[in-house]
Amino acid sequence: xxxxxxxxxxxxxxxxxxxxxxxxxxxxxxxxxxxxxxxxxxxxxxxxxxxxxxxxxxxxxxxxxxxxxxxxxxxxxxxxxxxxxxxxxxxxxxxxxxxxxx
Numbered sequence: 001x002x003x004x005x006x007x008x009x010x011x012x013x014x015x016x017x018x019x020x021x022x023x024x025x026x027x028x029x030x031x032x033x034x035x036x037x038x039x040x041x042x043x044x045x046x047x048x049x050x051x052x053x054x055x056x057x058x059x060x061x062x063x064x065x066x067x068x069x070x071x072x073x074x075x076x077x078x079x080x081x082x083x084x085x086x087x088x089x090x091x092x093x094x095x096x097x098x099x100x101x102x
Contacts, residue, residue, distance in 0.1 A: 007050075010050060011046055011047065011050060014042075014046045014049065014050055015039070015042045015043050015046040016039075016042075017090065017093055018042035018045060018046060018049070018086070018090065019035065019038045019039040019041070019042035019043075021085075021086040021087075021089040021090045021093065022038040022041065022042060022082060022086045023035050023038050024085075024086070024089055025081075025082045025083075025084075025085035025086035025089060026038070026082055028085050029078070029081045029082060029085060031073070031078060031081075031082065033071060033082075037070060037071060038071075040070060041063070041066040041067060041070050041071065044062065044066050044070075045059055045062050045063045045066060048062050060083060060087075063083055064079050064080075064083060067079045067082060067083070
């Protein structure tokens, strides 16, 4: 039961961080995006990202498909730029958390 609570907290935190990174990526690339829309996309991608290796590209593919479908944007360059910027910001957030914890 304790492990389920840990995974649930990780899923919620991952979803919020991913949605924030996607929103910041949209702002940096000067694209229109609503936070609730990006929160739904992050909620779709978060379980896939948590269950598989970071080197597994399936989470990125799911992110591209979700961005193109839900946000109704073109794959190139909009979805690619948002994903690259969001992943960079996510890596910075991960490093910041590691710095705070250790």
